Amino acid sequence: MSARHFDSHDKILLLQHGCTELLALAQRRGVELHKLLSGTSIFEQDLQRPHGRLHHADWLKLLRNCQHQLKSPELPFLLGNAMLNSRYIAVCQSLQYAKNLKQALCHLYYFRHQLFPGLYARLYQQNDHIVIEFKAALGLAAQQPFMLTIVCSLLLSLIKQQLGSLTGVSVQLQQDSAEHQLWGCELSVNQPCDTLRIPLPLWQHAFHDADPAQFKAARRTCRQLNHVLIKQRGVLESICRLQQRALPQLLSQEQVASALGLSNSTLKRLLSRHDTNFARLIDEVRRDAARNLLQQGQYSNRQLALKLGYSDEHNFRRAFKRWTGLIPSSFKGMFHFN
Numbered sequence: 001m002s003a004r005h006f007d008s009h010d011k012i013l014l015l016q017h018g019c020t021e022l023l024a025l026a027q028r029r030g031v032e033l034h035k036l037l038s039g040t041s042i043f044e045q046d047l048q049r050p051h052g053r054l055h056h057a058d059w060l061k062l063l064r065n066c067q068h069q070l071k072s073p074e075l076p077f078l079l080g081n082a083m084l085n086s087r088y089i090a091v092c093q094s095l096q097y098a099k100n101l102k103q104a105l106c107h108l109y110y111f112r113h114q115l116f117p118g119l120y121a122r123l124y125q126q127n128d129h130i131v132i133e134f135k136a137a138l139g140l141a142a143q144q145p146f147m148l149t150i151v152c153s154l155l156l157s158l159i160k161q162q163l164g165s166l167t168g169v170s171v172q173l174q175q176d177s178a179e180h181q182l183w184g185c186e187l188s189v190n191q192p193c194d195t196l197r198i199p200l201p202l203w204q205h206a207f208h209d210a211d212p213a214q215f216k217a218a219r220r221t222c223r224q225l226n227h228v229l230i231k232q233r234g235v236l237e238s239i240c241r242l243q244q245r246a247l248p249q250l251l252s253q254e255q256v257a258s259a260l261g262l263s264n265s266t267l268k269r270l271l272s273r274h275d276t277n278f279a280r281l282i283d284e285v286r287r288d289a290a291r292n293l294l295q296q297g298q299y300s301n302r303q304l305a306l307k308l309g310y311s312d313e314h315n316f317r318r319a320f321k322r323w324t325g326l327i328p329s330s331f332k333g334m335f336h337f338n
Contacts, residue, residue, distance in 0.1 A: 011056035011117040016088040031069045073179045076146050080153025094218035097211045100204045111222045113231045120237045132196045137234030162207040168199035235270050243285040248309040253278045287323045294332050
């Protein structure tokens with residue numbers, strides 16, 4: 001394995017998996033095609049090829065070009081909806097033919113690299129909601145809000161189309177959003193993480209367009225595309241998964257580099273390229289694990305400290321206050337545990 005396996009140039013997408021929809025939306029708003037393709041390795045004739053491909057780095061450049069040319073707040077919302085309803089994207093077709101939201105989201109999670117290789121998600125139950133927490137798999141500081149809005153718009157459109165309503169569904173964002181009216185559901189900002197919260201009763205509610213035969217056919221196409229669109233995790237996701245499995249032990253940077261088949265210096269360069277460092281990733285893994293464990297409501301501070309690799313509960317309390325602004329007992333009280 002080399003550093004290139006964790007680079008956006010090695011994440012391949014099909015042009016018909018969002019690129020052509022994005023270009024069509026931008027051109028309908030008066031932007032010339034050559035300005036949108038500027039700085040990418042995509043040529044106009046590539047867009048006519050049924051299985052034309054592009055690197056994820058080119059996809060990110062297209063997003064930057066569109067943001068620069070249009071400055072249109074509704075663009076990512078429109079793109080998410082267009083992708084969901086595209087007849088050329090097998091993953092999205094399969095979502096609408098799934099029997100329920102549980103099957104649809106499990107399917108999307110498995111094949112997410114075919115649409116969103118720059119993001120990954122944690123999915124867990126929190127009281128009476130299913131929570132999808134979105135995280136960056138690659139360094140996407142500038143494009144993260146845009147990409148996140150595309151994903152959430154796609155999922156919100158799916159829920160509304162198949163279940164008829166977004167009642168009880170909410171979005172929480174780390175960054176402020178000026179487009180409150182465009183989300184179509186409850187929105188809160190300046191939150192500790194980016195999440196989509198779905199009421200548990202919607203999880204297994206039958207989809208309006210459920211069709212087992214059509215779902216199976218679309219899933220077969222997705223599996224065939226896996227031979228072209230190789231499933232590869234980004235470096236940030238790979239490191240976090242290694243550390244999560246190791247808890248309460250913490251792997252050293254040298255141990256992680258060895259597990260990924262990289263030299264220590266190469267790993268440092270990769271993390272710098274993704275605008276982070278090893279200590280920050282460890283801190284994020286502990287923070288996420290602490291929030292998840294506290295939401296279960298059954299662990300003392302001493303038990304949590306042991307599970308997260310802290311020497312004592314006082315160090316854990318200080319770290320948790322730094323992460324959330326709350327002490328653990330106050331955070332736990334937010335979830336109404338006895």
